C-alpha cells in the first residue's frame with residue numbers, strides 16, 4: 001500500500017510534471033492510488049500525495065463513478081463561487097471552509113488514454129479544484145488568510161505531536 005505524504009513534507013509544495021505516455025506502469029500507479037484513497041476514506045487523491053510528481057489525480061465522490069484525470073487543465077470557471085468545508089488526506093484532522101468556483105470545465109486524459117472534457121459543479125467540482133491545486137503545489141490551507149492558516153497549522157502540529 002502506498003503511503004500518503006502529509007503536510008510538512010516539502011514535496012507537497014512542488015509542481016507536478018506532465019505525465020508521460022499512458023502505460024502499464026501508470027495504470028498500476030492509478031490502481032495503487034485508488035487503494036490508498038479508499039484506505040484513507042478520501043474522495044480525491046493527487047499523485048503527489050503518494051510521492052509521485054505527475055499531473056494525475058483521481059476522484060470518487062459519493063453517487064459518482066471512479067474518475068481519473070491525467071494532465072488536466074481547468075479551461076473555464078464560473079464567476080459564481082461558494083464556500084464549503086474541505087479536508088485533505090495529506091492534512092489529517094484539519095477541516096476548513098474554502099471558497100471555490102461553483103462550476104468548472106476541465107479537460108484531461110482518462111485512464112484509457114482518451115481526451116475528455118467535463119463540466120463539474122457541487123462536490124465533484126470542488127474536489128477537482130482541490131486536486132488540481134495539489135498538482136501546482138497548493139494545499140487547501142494555503143487558500144486561507146495567513147492568520148487562519150497559522151492557527152490551523154498550530155492545531156495540526158499539536159495533533160500530530162510535532
Ligand SMILES: [Zn+2]
Pocket residue numbers: 087088089090130131134
Ligand atoms: Zn488534498
